[in-house]
Amino acid sequence: MNDEKIIVPLDVSDLESAIALVDKLPQVTFWKVGLELFTSTGPAILDVLKSRQKRIFLDLKFHDIPNTVAGACRAAAGYGVDLLTIHATCGKDCLKAAVEAVQVGAEKAGTKPPKLIAITVLTSISARDLAFDLKIPLELPEFALEMALLAKNAGLNGAVCSPQEVAQLRNTCGENFLLVCPGVRPSWADKGDQKRSLTPSQAFQAGADFLVIGRPITAAADPVLAWDKICEELNLG
Numbered sequence: 001m002n003d004e005k006i007i008v009p010l011d012v013s014d015l016e017s018a019i020a021l022v023d024k025l026p027q028v029t030f031w032k033v034g035l036e037l038f039t040s041t042g043p044a045i046l047d048v049l050k051s052r053q054k055r056i057f058l059d060l061k062f063h064d065i066p067n068t069v070a071g072a073c074r075a076a077a078g079y080g081v082d083l084l085t086i087h088a089t090c091g092k093d094c095l096k097a098a099v100e101a102v103q104v105g106a107e108k109a110g111t112k113p114p115k116l117i118a119i120t121v122l123t124s125i126s127a128r129d130l131a132f133d134l135k136i137p138l139e140l141p142e143f144a145l146e147m148a149l150l151a152k153n154a155g156l157n158g159a160v161c162s163p164q165e166v167a168q169l170r171n172t173c174g175e176n177f178l179l180v181c182p183g184v185r186p187s188w189a190d191k192g193d194q195k196r197s198l199t200p201s202q203a204f205q206a207g208a209d210f211l212v213i214g215r216p217i218t219a220a221a222d223p224v225l226a227w228d229k230i231c232e233e234l235n236l237g
């Protein structure tokens with residue numbers, strides 16, 4: 001295991017702040033670009049990250065009808081990013097269309113297709129939210145597993161899941177299915193809106209391939225110190 005397994009989100013609203021964060025943390029090799037930054041500033045940040053030889057997780061969480069999602073996936077695959085997200089709850093037809101679309105988009109742009117990974121159940125959703133607000137009749141771990149299997153059977157490369165479900169998904173979906181865990185919190189960090197979290201070492205031990213850790217680092221008084229503390233706790237060099 002090494003520190004390239006920790007992905008840090010650039011959850012800021014403008015390009016200047018994003019670049020400042022990237023420059024403040026040169027140790028970070030894998031950055032996540034999500035809805036806030038991409039919606040406010042477009043793809044410019046992707047070129048900045050590529051020019052600094054960073055890996056990119058484009059976390060746009062597509063969720064729409066198959067034709068629309070396929071179009072978005074074709075476009076996103078052309079950016080030459082490493083990871084791309086879609087919600088598993090788009091359904092089987094949509095997931096299959098997305099799998100084909102990333103290949104087509106990447107080929108047209110002459111780039112490597114991104115690994116397409118499906119959101120199972122957002123880490124900000126509790127078991128109570130799922131049952132009482134979303135009216136899903138399955139227990140949360142079972143629903144997360146069903147979403148991961150739907151994605152796997154549709155040909156996706158992996159899933160995004162909470163560290164609390166990662167062991168079960170690893171056991172069922174196998175070693176080659178990529179499992180990326182947000183909702184990770186060191187014992188000293190505030191949980192914020194994350195409702196199903198574990199610590200970084202617990203998440204890796206449970207079988208995560210990659211962790212997404214944002215505010216414990218980016219909102220810390222000293223982000224470099226917070227990053228070093230997490231790496232130290234994980235014995236990473």
Ligand SMILES: O=c1ccn([C@@H]2O[C@H](COP(=O)(O)O)[C@@H](O)[C@H]2O)c(=O)[nH]1
Nearest residue numbers: 009034121122123182183212213214215
């Ligand atoms: O289920 C999900 C899917 C994506 N995310 C994203 O991960 C980061 C987490 O940031 P923190 O500051 O560590 O909470 C954020 O960009 C989310 O959009 C998630 O949290 N849960």
